[in-house]
Amino acid sequence: MPSKDFESAAFTEVDWAARDRGVTVRKRTIGLVGAFLALGALYAYDAIVAPEELVAALNWDVTRADWLLLVATVFFARYGLFPLAADLDRTRRLLGRLRSHPIGLAALLALAVLTAIGLLGPGLFFDTGYPKLKYRLQPPVYTSVFVGDVHYYNCVGKVVDGYCHGTWRYPLGTNRYGENVLELLVYGIRVALQVSLPTVVLIGVVGTVVGALAGFYGGWVDDALMRYVDIQQTVPAIVVYILLATFFLGEYSGVTDGGLFAFVGVFGLLNWGGVARVVRSDALQQRSAGYVRAARATGASDLRILRDRIVPNARGTIVTELSRRVPLLVLAQVALAYLSLSRIASQSLGRVIRVGLESEVMPWHQKWWVTTFAVALLAFAVAAFNVSGDSLRDALDTRQGGSS
Numbered sequence: 001m002p003s004k005d006f007e008s009a010a011f012t013e014v015d016w017a018a019r020d021r022g023v024t025v026r027k028r029t030i031g032l033v034g035a036f037l038a039l040g041a042l043y044a045y046d047a048i049v050a051p052e053e054l055v056a057a058l059n060w061d062v063t064r065a066d067w068l069l070l071v072a073t074v075f076f077a078r079y080g081l082f083p084l085a086a087d088l089d090r091t092r093r094l095l096g097r098l099r100s101h102p103i104g105l106a107a108l109l110a111l112a113v114l115t116a117i118g119l120l121g122p123g124l125f126f127d128t129g130y131p132k133l134k135y136r137l138q139p140p141v142y143t144s145v146f147v148g149d150v151h152y153y154n155c156v157g158k159v160v161d162g163y164c165h166g167t168w169r170y171p172l173g174t175n176r177y178g179e180n181v182l183e184l185l186v187y188g189i190r191v192a193l194q195v196s197l198p199t200v201v202l203i204g205v206v207g208t209v210v211g212a213l214a215g216f217y218g219g220w221v222d223d224a225l226m227r228y229v230d231i232q233q234t235v236p237a238i239v240v241y242i243l244l245a246t247f248f249l250g251e252y253s254g255v256t257d258g259g260l261f262a263f264v265g266v267f268g269l270l271n272w273g274g275v276a277r278v279v280r281s282d283a284l285q286q287r288s289a290g291y292v293r294a295a296r297a298t299g300a301s302d303l304r305i306l307r308d309r310i311v312p313n314a315r316g317t318i319v320t321e322l323s324r325r326v327p328l329l330v331l332a333q334v335a336l337a338y339l340s341l342s343r344i345a346s347q348s349l350g351r352v353i354r355v356g357l358e359s360e361v362m363p364w365h366q367k368w369w370v371t372t373f374a375v376a377l378l379a380f381a382v383a384a385f386n387v388s389g390d391s392l393r394d395a396l397d398t399r400q401g402g403s404s
Contacts, residue, residue, distance in 0.1 A: 031078070043067060065260045069198060073197065107384040110384050111381070111384050111388060122190055138174040139173050139369065140369045141167060142166060143173075146366075156170065170182070175356060176358065176370075181373055185373060185374060185377055188374065191348045191349075192349070194260060195260065202268030202272075203267075204318060206269070207279060208311060208314075210229070211275065216310055226277075235270055275318065286310050286313055287310070315396050322389075327381065331378070337351045338350035349378055352370065352371070353374050
């Protein structure tokens with residue numbers, strides 16, 4: 001049960017009936033609707049006026065995958081970032097608690113940097129074109145690879161005693177097709193964002209709604225929803241996606257960006273059961289709390305209690321669960337791309353790893369850089385999500401006094 005200090009801090013007496021009779025549309029809802037209207041206007045502009053590129057300065061031709069990412073970003077800003085900006089005192093307390101988790105804070109900053117690189121890097125720093133085959137398998141800077149007298153090898157840097165030395169032109173080297181490995185990693189981050197953020201937003205919305213309703217009402221509502229969750233979790237999302245990719249999203253199906261939308265739909269609609277369970281458990285504990293009883297006594301509706309009390313007080317649990325889902329989604333997409341079972345595989349880290357392990361031109365251990373940097377980036381991102389999720393859970397769990 002929450003402590004008395006938490007209950008008094010969580011609940012302030014409000015004339016709920018008067019608020020319900022007054023303005024029913026909140027400013028935040030207006031902002032959310034306005035953001036979607038702005039996205040709709042930009043989409044129309046992109047489709048009609050500037051079909052080649054929406055932002056000329058960034059050389060950004062917005063794809064359907066990018067539009068899906070923008071929609072998910074609006075949801076994330078509304079329900080993740082805006083509450084922090086609207087309550088600066090709470091944000092300061094949150095940052096103060098995060099300072100007691102320096103590793104978690106560092107992981108959050110690292111994820112923010114990776115996100116910025118994925119969003120802005122492709123447009124600002126790279127101009128994708130056809131790979132330069134004559135510059136394939138260039139080693140990273142400060143390293144070298146033995147090429148001997150291979151007639152087809154064209155070293156960009158110096159050749160000393162049969163060893164080609166890397167240069168800053170390709171700081172992380174190139175693969176067998178002459179593609180810049182650094183550029184591939186940046187685009188791999190973009191693909192990871194395009195896949196994970198929309199999917200985790202869908203998982204969070206559906207799982208939170210179902211879990212909160214089940215825990216708050218209990219009874220037959222709880223039984224019906226949780227039995228559906230039990231049935232749903234017996235259906236592996238990755239198997240469903242493979243079937244869709246095989247029969248409906250093949251190479252000659254003519255479906256553009258179909259793999260991304262199928263991934264978001266399948267994994268988003270089949271993987272929210274775990275989030276629903278933890279939110280339900282939290283709601284079961286809260287529904288008998290003093291601040292919920294006080295809200296009922298002042299005339300608050302069930303919807304308002306769920307929105308303003310149950311769900312906000314479960315935010316630590318929700319953030320933790322969603323942060324653990326993101327690396328799993330990224331790994332699933334990388335695995336599908338590695339197996340060439342994803343229509344969005346061309347710029348995925350999975351494809352980078354698969355190309356690096358192919359030994360048609362050179363044994364994989366002689367071109368170690370192609371796979372090593374991709375695997376290291378993937379491992380770093382997964383670890384950062386796990387560490388930051390645990391730290392956010394402790395910082396957001398005010399029922400434990402805000403420090404742990």
